[in-house]
Every structure is written in C-alpha cells, then in structure tokens.
Amino acid sequence: MHPQLNFDILKGKQIHLAVCGSVSLYKTLDLMRSWLKQEAEVSVALSSSAQEFIRPLFFSALGANKVYTQMFSQNSEEFMLHLEPGQRADAFVIAPASANILAKLAHGLADDLISTQALAFERPLVIAPAMNFRMWQNLATQANVKILKERGHIIVPPASGKMACNEVGQGRLAEIEELHCAVLKNLSPQDLAGKTVLLTAGATQEPWDAVRYWTNPSSGLMGACLALAAYLRGAKVHVVSGPQIPWLPNAIQHSKVKTAKEMYELVLDQADAFDIGIFTAAVADFSPLPFGGEKFKKDKAVSTPENSSALTIEFKANPDILATIGKQKKNGQLLVGFAAESSNLEFAVKSKLERKNCDLLVGNLINQENSGFKSENNSVFMQDRFGKSESLNNLPKTELAWRILNWLVAL
Incomplete structure (x- = not known):
C-alpha cells in the first residue's frame, strides 16, 4: 500500500466485508490484508455465488476474525447472524457488489445474508460494483446507483478495461487503493466538508x-x-x-x-x-x-x-x-x-x-x-x-x- 495511505484511521476499527459472486473477488483478499496491516479487525460475509469462486477458508486463514456463509445456524449462540455485523462494525463494505445486490439495497429487499446484514447497518455503506459493462450501463442499474448515492452511501465506481468476458468497458472492480481510500473517508471526520x-x-x-x-x-x-x-x-x-x-x-x-x-x-x-x-x-x-x-x-x-x-x-x-x-x-x-x-x-x-x-x-x-x-x-x-x-x-x-x-x- 502506498505510504500516503498509511493513516491511523483504521486502527482498532471493525470492518465488515461483504463479497458477492464475481471473478474480481480475488482482489478482496489483498484489500482485507491492507486493513489488517493497519490494525483493523475484519469480518467477512460471502454470498452463495461468491462461494462458487472461493472457499471461506481463504479469508479466515488470512486473518478474518469471522466468516459468515449462511443466514441461519444450528448453533443457538449464532442465531442472529443477519444482525451481528450491523451491531459491531464501524464500516460495512460490499466489494465486489453485483447488479443484484444493488437492486436489493435500493429497494429495501432482505432475502439473503448480505442484503439482510446491509439493511441492519445504520451508517453509510461503501459499495464497489463489478459487472459486465452492459449491466453497469443499464438504466435500471444506474437508477439503483442514483438512489443509493442519494441516501448517502459511498459508491466506488468500477474501473474501465478488459474484463473476464474479454469485452472492454467500464465494469472492472476498482483498484485496491481506491477501495482502501473510500473506507478511510467513510471513517474520517468530515470537518472540511464544503471547503x-x-x-x-x-x-x-x-x-x-x-x-x-x-x-x-x-x-x-x-x-x-x-x-x-x-x-x-x-x-x-x-x-x-x-x-x-x-x-x-x-x-x-x-x-x-x-x-x-x-x-x-x-x-x-x-x-x-x-x-x-x-x-x-x-x-x-x-x-x-x-x-x-x-x-x-x-x-x-x-x-x-x-x-x-x-x-x-x-x-x-x-x-x-x-x-x-x-x-x-x-x-x-x-x-x-x-x-x-x-x-x-x-x-x-x-x-x-x-x-x-x-x-x-x-x-x-x-x-x-x-x-x-x-x-x-x-x-x-x-x-x-x-x-x-x-x-x-x-x-x-x-x-x-x-x-x-x-x-x-x-x-
């Protein structure tokens, strides 16, 4: 990570990372490690689609203090998995965020692990979309993004370039530095707003x-x-x-x-x-x-x-x-x-x-x-x-x- 990003803002903070299904999710491993290096605690939620790309063990092995994979648990002490991150986290990051989760968040749906956890979080979310450029440009997706911005959530726009589907356009998950910077901003005082x-x-x-x-x-x-x-x-x-x-x-x-x-x-x-x-x-x-x-x-x-x-x-x-x-x-x-x-x-x-x-x-x-x-x-x-x-x-x-x-x- 660049030295100009080594602020002490994350020290002692709890960050919850929600990961949707996308080939770009491999970047979130480095993202999580950058937070851990700055002495934050990190929990992770994986959608069912994300688990098709990566095993939960990757995140726990790299230092995540908890990895959520399902809405419900047989363990009575983990009955409220859909609420826990919202009660403990200082920042909630969805990266990569699919078109599906953008639609759910914009319209208040809560029918799976990530959408329920996000709806229970009372502060602004950091959302980093990643999808095919046609899906990103779709009027429905852009309308959902507009709604989320108006509610005060931080949208980290996707980058442009060649994607996994071999097409070129805007849809790649933003670079790690951009995502890290968005989390720092989310946790910083806004005492220079308007200046x-x-x-x-x-x-x-x-x-x-x-x-x-x-x-x-x-x-x-x-x-x-x-x-x-x-x-x-x-x-x-x-x-x-x-x-x-x-x-x-x-x-x-x-x-x-x-x-x-x-x-x-x-x-x-x-x-x-x-x-x-x-x-x-x-x-x-x-x-x-x-x-x-x-x-x-x-x-x-x-x-x-x-x-x-x-x-x-x-x-x-x-x-x-x-x-x-x-x-x-x-x-x-x-x-x-x-x-x-x-x-x-x-x-x-x-x-x-x-x-x-x-x-x-x-x-x-x-x-x-x-x-x-x-x-x-x-x-x-x-x-x-x-x-x-x-x-x-x-x-x-x-x-x-x-x-x-x-x-x-x-x-």
Missing part, C-alpha cells in the same frame, strides 16, 4: 537543452499526504503538481505541469476559488536560460586555464507563487506555506511567514536524517500568524498532514 483546497506538490523541472533540466529531489509525498487528508475529511481538492507525484485517488482533481511558470499561471487562475491554499511544491526559484532544442555537446564548452572544458549557465528568476498569492489573498482564505531549509530553521520559518503573508508556515531541514526529501517521515517547525509555534519530530508524513489540518481547522 475547497488548492494544493501544490512535487518538484518543477526547468528545461535547459533537449535532454537536461534543472530540478530538485522532492518526491511530492508530503503534498500527496496533505491532499489525501483534506479529501478524506470532506474537502474538494485540486492538486497542481510537477511531473512526478505519488498516487492520488480519482476523486481528487489533479493538474500536472512541468515548469515553475506553468505552475504559477495555473495557480493564479484558481486563486479566487480556494478556501485553503497549501503550497508544498518544491518550485525552482530560478530557471536556466535555454540552450535551445538541440542537445548541448561537450566540445562546445569554453576552455579556461583552470579547466579544459568549463561550462557556464545563466539563470533567470522564476515568479514567486506563494508571495503572489499572499499579496492577493482574500478575507476568509487560509494560506499555508512550506520551507525546506539547511540551517536556521526557526528564523527562516518566522521570516517567510511574514514575508509571504501566510497563516501557517511549515519548515523542515533537508539535511536531517529521516526527514524531508525522499523520506516517509518528517521533522518540522511550524508557526501561525498569531505567533503559536510547535516542533514535531520524526512523524510519518500522513500523521503530520493530519495535524496540520487540525491546526487549520482550529484557526
């Missing part, structure tokens, strides 16, 4: 010749963690990133650019639309004056007494995205800046907070072990516009992202 977050992430690339460019080692992981945390907490998120950034769910709007100028133009175009701006991108402050469309050859370098092939490259300043947004920030907009420093961290954070007109400034040392670029952890110093500050040492970037959003919610 729009504009976030920059990753490194820009400033081209010099046909093959070389000026950049830095930023992976974009901190930005991805913040984008996911904001999305999980209910915000509408638009990420503007450099060419390289970790995986993001389909529900997050994502625009890729290459250069600092391209990022500047796109961000300014969105400057009036955000409630919270989070600027994590490692934007190049300077870009080389371009050599041209050809590859630079070594024999074109100038010879000097000190070096037989010295090379001098001229640079020009790039526009300052954070400073520009800070100057035109409107009342009610919150602005978060990031600073990657090699020394004097607290001074740099306090200075940049004021110069860029930010509401919160987060800084880290790039030469500190297990921190900053290419690390899943980070150690930071943060200060807000009211003078409140805090140092956080060696935290996973997911945890740090969550705490930054907690700070913003409290501002």
Whole structure:
C-alpha cells in the first residue's frame, strides 16, 4: 500500500466485508490484508455465488476474525447472524457488489445474508460494483446507483478495461487503493466538508537543452499526504503538481505541469476559488536560460586555464507563487506555506511567514536524517500568524498532514 495511505484511521476499527459472486473477488483478499496491516479487525460475509469462486477458508486463514456463509445456524449462540455485523462494525463494505445486490439495497429487499446484514447497518455503506459493462450501463442499474448515492452511501465506481468476458468497458472492480481510500473517508471526520483546497506538490523541472533540466529531489509525498487528508475529511481538492507525484485517488482533481511558470499561471487562475491554499511544491526559484532544442555537446564548452572544458549557465528568476498569492489573498482564505531549509530553521520559518503573508508556515531541514526529501517521515517547525509555534519530530508524513489540518481547522 502506498505510504500516503498509511493513516491511523483504521486502527482498532471493525470492518465488515461483504463479497458477492464475481471473478474480481480475488482482489478482496489483498484489500482485507491492507486493513489488517493497519490494525483493523475484519469480518467477512460471502454470498452463495461468491462461494462458487472461493472457499471461506481463504479469508479466515488470512486473518478474518469471522466468516459468515449462511443466514441461519444450528448453533443457538449464532442465531442472529443477519444482525451481528450491523451491531459491531464501524464500516460495512460490499466489494465486489453485483447488479443484484444493488437492486436489493435500493429497494429495501432482505432475502439473503448480505442484503439482510446491509439493511441492519445504520451508517453509510461503501459499495464497489463489478459487472459486465452492459449491466453497469443499464438504466435500471444506474437508477439503483442514483438512489443509493442519494441516501448517502459511498459508491466506488468500477474501473474501465478488459474484463473476464474479454469485452472492454467500464465494469472492472476498482483498484485496491481506491477501495482502501473510500473506507478511510467513510471513517474520517468530515470537518472540511464544503471547503475547497488548492494544493501544490512535487518538484518543477526547468528545461535547459533537449535532454537536461534543472530540478530538485522532492518526491511530492508530503503534498500527496496533505491532499489525501483534506479529501478524506470532506474537502474538494485540486492538486497542481510537477511531473512526478505519488498516487492520488480519482476523486481528487489533479493538474500536472512541468515548469515553475506553468505552475504559477495555473495557480493564479484558481486563486479566487480556494478556501485553503497549501503550497508544498518544491518550485525552482530560478530557471536556466535555454540552450535551445538541440542537445548541448561537450566540445562546445569554453576552455579556461583552470579547466579544459568549463561550462557556464545563466539563470533567470522564476515568479514567486506563494508571495503572489499572499499579496492577493482574500478575507476568509487560509494560506499555508512550506520551507525546506539547511540551517536556521526557526528564523527562516518566522521570516517567510511574514514575508509571504501566510497563516501557517511549515519548515523542515533537508539535511536531517529521516526527514524531508525522499523520506516517509518528517521533522518540522511550524508557526501561525498569531505567533503559536510547535516542533514535531520524526512523524510519518500522513500523521503530520493530519495535524496540520487540525491546526487549520482550529484557526
């Protein structure tokens, strides 16, 4: 599982997984394992059709604490199998969900194990349909999906591609990351619902010749963690990133650019639309004056007494995205800046907070072990516009992202 999905949200939670008959159900084994790795407890219900594809032992062997296979039991202590998950589970996931179960859920039918368990669950369901693309496109199926969405259930749309029937279309079970993300969102506070977050992430690339460019080692992981945390907490998120950034769910709007100028133009175009701006991108402050469309050859370098092939490259300043947004920030907009420093961290954070007109400034040392670029952890110093500050040492970037959003919610 991607490091930007390693939030502590699932720890100690009870997740109930209901599996309908589909060849795609093999993915649910990995899905269950991803929940178990994050210290959730998992129970499973298999429809009679699902049991034609897979044996219950697979799930129990991989760690499911209980596997339900039938409505009724001869054991008097298990008489209420159709009600138990609804009483114990924090999240109820149906994956893969057949067209049949969608119809039953939409119309309140409860004539088998999964439909009865689902009807007894009082919170929103996470439903991931998988079926032939013609069945998915059928007006009846789409009407049922519409009803379920209107009731507040989370629908994870099927992916497109080649299916087991050798046809191509939308109907494949969504990828594990999308399903995992949907469960995280289902269990997260929605304290950013109604907010729009504009976030920059990753490194820009400033081209010099046909093959070389000026950049830095930023992976974009901190930005991805913040984008996911904001999305999980209910915000509408638009990420503007450099060419390289970790995986993001389909529900997050994502625009890729290459250069600092391209990022500047796109961000300014969105400057009036955000409630919270989070600027994590490692934007190049300077870009080389371009050599041209050809590859630079070594024999074109100038010879000097000190070096037989010295090379001098001229640079020009790039526009300052954070400073520009800070100057035109409107009342009610919150602005978060990031600073990657090699020394004097607290001074740099306090200075940049004021110069860029930010509401919160987060800084880290790039030469500190297990921190900053290419690390899943980070150690930071943060200060807000009211003078409140805090140092956080060696935290996973997911945890740090969550705490930054907690700070913003409290501002």
